[in-house]
Amino acid sequence: MKGMTIKAALFKLRAFIALIFIFSFFAFTADAFLSSTNLIILTKHVAINAILAIGMTFVILTSGIDLSVGSIVGLCGMIAGMLIDKGLVIQFLNIVIYFEIWVIVIISIIVGFLFGCVNGFIITRFSVAPFIATLGMLYVARGFALLINDGATFPNLIGKEELNNTGFPNIGSGTFLSLPYTIWVMLLLALLAVFLTTKTKFGRHIYAIGGNTKAAHLSGVNVNAVTLLTYGISGLCAGVVGVIVTSQLISSHPATGTTWELNAIAAVVLGGTSLMGGRGSVGGTIIGAFVIGVLSNGMILEGVSSFWQRVIMGTIIVLAVMIDQLQTRFISKD
Amino acid sequence: MEKILEAKNISKQYPGVVALDDVSFNVYKGKVNVLVGENGAGKSTLMKILSGVERQTSGEIYLNGEKLEIFSTNDAENNSIGIIHQELNLFPNLTVHENIFMGHEILDSYKIIDTSKQIKITNELLAKLNQDINAKTSVESLRIGQQQIIEIAKALAKKTKILIMDEPSSALSKKEVSVMFDVIAELKKQEVTIIYISHKLEEIMQIGDVITILRDSKFICEELINKIDIPWITENMVGMKSFEAVNTKKVETGPKIIELKSISLKKKESEEYILENINFNSSSGEILSIYGLMGSGRTELLEIIMGLNKDFKGEIYLQNEILKPSSISKRIKDGIVLVPEDRQGQGLVQSLSILSNTLLSKISRRIKDFYLNTNLEKKIVTKAIDYLGIKVSNYNNVITSLSGGNQQKVVIAKSLETEPRLLMLDEPTRGIDIGAKQEIFYIMKKLAEKGLSIIFVSSEIKEVLAVADRVIVLAKGKINKELMGGEITEDNLVKYSQG
Numbered sequence: 113m114k115g116m117t118i119k120a121a122l123f124k125l126r127a128f129i130a131l132i133f134i135f136s137f138f139a140f141t142a143d144a145f146l147s148s149t150n151l152i153i154l155t156k157h158v159a160i161n162a163i164l165a166i167g168m169t170f171v172i173l174t175s176g177i178d179l180s181v182g183s184i185v186g187l188c189g190m191i192a193g194m195l196i197d198k199g200l201v202i203q204f205l206n207i208v209i210y211f212e213i214w215v216i217v218i219i220s221i222i223v224g225f226l227f228g229c230v231n232g233f234i235i236t237r238f239s240v241a242p243f244i245a246t247l248g249m250l251y252v253a254r255g256f257a258l259l260i261n262d263g264a265t266f267p268n269l270i271g272k273e274e275l276n277n278t279g280f281p282n283i284g285s286g287t288f289l290s291l292p293y294t295i296w297v298m299l300l301l302a303l304l305a306v307f308l309t310t311k312t313k314f315g316r317h318i319y320a321i322g323g324n325t326k327a328a329h330l331s332g333v334n335v336n337a338v339t340l341l342t343y344g345i346s347g348l349c350a351g352v353v354g355v356i357v358t359s360q361l362i363s364s365h366p367a368t369g370t371t372w373e374l375n376a377i378a379a380v381v382l383g384g385t386s387l388m389g390g391r392g393s394v395g396g397t398i399i400g401a402f403v404i405g406v407l408s409n410g411m412i413l414e415g416v417s418s419f420w421q422r423v424i425m426g427t428i429i430v431l432a433v434m435i436d437q438l439q440t441r442f443i444s445k446d
Numbered sequence: 447m448e449k450i451l452e453a454k455n456i457s458k459q460y461p462g463v464v465a466l467d468d469v470s471f472n473v474y475k476g477k478v479n480v481l482v483g484e485n486g487a488g489k490s491t492l493m494k495i496l497s498g499v500e501r502q503t504s505g506e507i508y509l510n511g512e513k514l515e516i517f518s519t520n521d522a523e524n525n526s527i528g529i530i531h532q533e534l535n536l537f538p539n540l541t542v543h544e545n546i547f548m549g550h551e552i553l554d555s556y557k558i559i560d561t562s563k564q565i566k567i568t569n570e571l572l573a574k575l576n577q578d579i580n581a582k583t584s585v586e587s588l589r590i591g592q593q594q595i596i597e598i599a600k601a602l603a604k605k606t607k608i609l610i611m612d613e614p615s616s617a618l619s620k621k622e623v624s625v626m627f628d629v630i631a632e633l634k635k636q637e638v639t640i641i642y643i644s645h646k647l648e649e650i651m652q653i654g655d656v657i658t659i660l661r662d663s664k665f666i667c668e669e670l671i672n673k674i675d676i677p678w679i680t681e682n683m684v685g686m687k688s689f690e691a692v693n694t695k696k697v698e699t700g701p702k703i704i705e706l707k708s709i710s711l712k713k714k715e716s717e718e719y720i721l722e723n724i725n726f727n728s729s730s731g732e733i734l735s736i737y738g739l740m741g742s743g744r745t746e747l748l749e750i751i752m753g754l755n756k757d758f759k760g761e762i763y764l765q766n767e768i769l770k771p772s773s774i775s776k777r778i779k780d781g782i783v784l785v786p787e788d789r790q791g792q793g794l795v796q797s798l799s800i801l802s803n804t805l806l807s808k809i810s811r812r813i814k815d816f817y818l819n820t821n822l823e824k825k826i827v828t829k830a831i832d833y834l835g836i837k838v839s840n841y842n843n844v845i846t847s848l849s850g851g852n853q854q855k856v857v858i859a860k861s862l863e864t865e866p867r868l869l870m871l872d873e874p875t876r877g878i879d880i881g882a883k884q885e886i887f888y889i890m891k892k893l894a895e896k897g898l899s900i901i902f903v904s905s906e907i908k909e910v911l912a913v914a915d916r917v918i919v920l921a922k923g924k925i926n927k928e929l930m931g932g933e934i935t936e937d938n939l940v941k942y943s944q945g
Binding site: 312314391 | 778786806817
């Protein structure tokens with residue numbers, strides 16, 4: 113029996129063990145890998161995917177899926193860009209309002225949250241399958257992103273002194289304690305998400321809905337409200353990413369974020385969260401995001417062709433789920 | 447009697463558990479071989495081994511005196527052993543003949559499914575079973591009883607000679623059960639051997655030829671049915687005679703808790719009534735039992751009170767205040783809670799821990815309850831486990847690590863955490879062993895004495911007799927009779943439930 117528990121523990125930590133293994137492999141074989149510059153760049157990249165994946169974890173824990181986050185990233189970036197570059201144009205009153213940067217950031221994130229809530233509303237109120245509802249939103253949000261500036265980008269978003277809206281690039285490039293803000297944002301959101309999922313009623317209700325929706329409903333859990341909110345959170349995270357990426361590039365492109373939803377889903381799955389819902393954790397998702405990030409960074413340093421990178425990445429994702437299935441079988445036999 | 451199948455000294459071990467311990471089981475040709483035992487006695491494991499789902503750790507199986515190795519369900523099927531699981535394995539979206547030939551389709555010379563031949567054979571099979579079902583109807587339009595017959599036909603189409611039936615009557619009405627018994631009699635004429643697993647002892651006495659009893663993973667005895675009676679079975683099965691009655695004392699009922707006034711419910715898009723003009727009330731301190739056959743509207747009635755079904759006409763009063771249609775969480779806050787019939791489907795969240803399940807319904811009136819107070823939770827759960835006598839090694843284990851009876855107690859604990867005034871239990875003893883049933887009855891009594899109003903739905907007469915202070919007998923959606931005290935007898939319950 114004791115041997116069993118060690119085996120079970122190893123299984124539980126498999127993503128983490130895989131991460132350590134991959135990390136050590138590149139640390140030994142790629143010279144530049146362990147340099148602090150590389151590690152910070154790596155983490156900054158991971159952070160973008162990790163933030164999306166944190167939101168995605170909430171959704172997947174309820175046994176849903178959110179395919180629209182990549183498009184919402186693009187949309188929120190475009191909204192931030194528009195508000196800096198053109199201001200808020202209210203045509204029939206013939207006025208233009210320029211906001212300070214912090215207001216623009218908040219508006220963009222709220223737009224992400226609201227688009228997520230629309231997903232949630234359609235899914236809960238009209239019983240549309242999450243896959244379909246968010247697939248629709250993938251197109252709609254991308255369409256809006258393109259509409260905002262007629263398919264063009266907003267370049268050079270440094271703002272104007274006289275409009276009091278300078279300093280936007282600082283979000284993407286600024287540092288605190290020599291770590292980029294982006295990484296701090298990821299850490300903050302991760303801690304918040306861990307708290308929400310493990311220490312609050314809301315979190316427990318998410319797990320209950322994913323585990324058995326009917327039983328949760330009959331236990332008095334407000335299934336619709338909780339589910340709707342998880343999509344809101346996913347949209348909010350996409351909004352955060354939209355702002356960060358726009359700031360890093362100092363320009364917003366309507367195509368930003370295309371297929372990013374798939375990277376986020378991959379991170380969640382690699383982190384051991386079940387697509388059936390009810391099982392998994394935010395911590396796992398962060399590890400999953402790091403596995404993806406370390407792998408692609410390491411492979412680039414090793415000079416692996418980008419085509420092979422994709423083959424390897426895909427294989428690893430499927431392998432991870434195969435191991436997951438083995439684990440379920442293993443536990444049921446236990 | 448001729449032995450057709452013989453399982454000798456079968457043992458099955460799972461890590462840490464012995465599911466079968468040196469069990470021998472004789473199956474006699476052309477007979478109904480009944481297998482009984484409490485939950486966890488090893489019946490299902492033995493059937494899984496015979497049907498090739500699991501492989502025994504040790505022991506041998508002989509078919510017609512020859513040693514038989516069963517490694518897979520195909521091996522079992524090839525040797526004419528078929529099984530009908532408790533949960534029907536049909537495709538509701540497909541037709542009867544498509545179901546019957548699923549995986550064994552009849553193909554013509556171009557390898558295309560020969561539908562007309564399939565229909566012909568299916569109709570012949572169903573005619574042999576004296577069933578008036580068309581091969582081309584879709585399975586979802588059939589009643590559960592008819593679907594069960596389709597399962598039997600499916601087994602026969604595979605030339606099954608030994609048919610294992612795992613609790614085939616659990617979802618059937620009395621009438622459907624008697625139809626199934628006719629079919630079984632027909633099968634016996636055709637030299638089909640039946641292995642029949644059931645918890646319903648009256649049925650066993652009626653249909654069985656030979657009985658084998660398992661207890662605690664061990665073989666206990668084998669006997670001819672005509673030499674024994676029900677008390678003998680119970681005694682060998684549990685070593686306990688029957689339920690101890692908890693409704694012996696005269697109850698002092700308190701204030702009226704719930705009152706239903708002319709409740710009616712129609713079937714969707716139909717004028718047929720599921721419930722018609724239901725009036726009753728229940729008071730604090732009493733256990734009111736609602737007795738009726740499957741389909742008499744019992745579950746629907748509870749769902750209406752719980753707020754799950756809002757399409758009804760009529761009024762419900764909670765302590766003289768009218769209850770408006772509302773969400774379930776509002777009903778729970780009002781003090782109404784339901785322990786649902788389907789424990790796995792509606793009662794538990796399988797992936798969560800015992801602790802999380804227990805606290806899932808707990809209502810919070812304060813905003814700070816959003817944050818889960820771990821120490822307080824531990825205290826509450828420890829108290830609940832203690833109060834209900836739930837056998838738990840660690841409340842952080844997943845709920846599925848518990849036995850059926852203990853899982854059900856967790857569902858009850860969850861309901862009690864809502865501090866209800868009205869506790870409704872829909873078939874709370876389904877699928878749990880007799881010992882745990884009795885404990886649940888004691889718990890119900892204890893709660894009633896504390897002032898709860900309890901509504902208890904059951905289809906087991908013995909349970910109603912042991913528990914109910916008052917019984918409402920439902921038949922075809924109407925209240926046929928209300929029974930009190932000495933009127934609550936087996937005869938009355940049977941008589942008035944027939945409608």
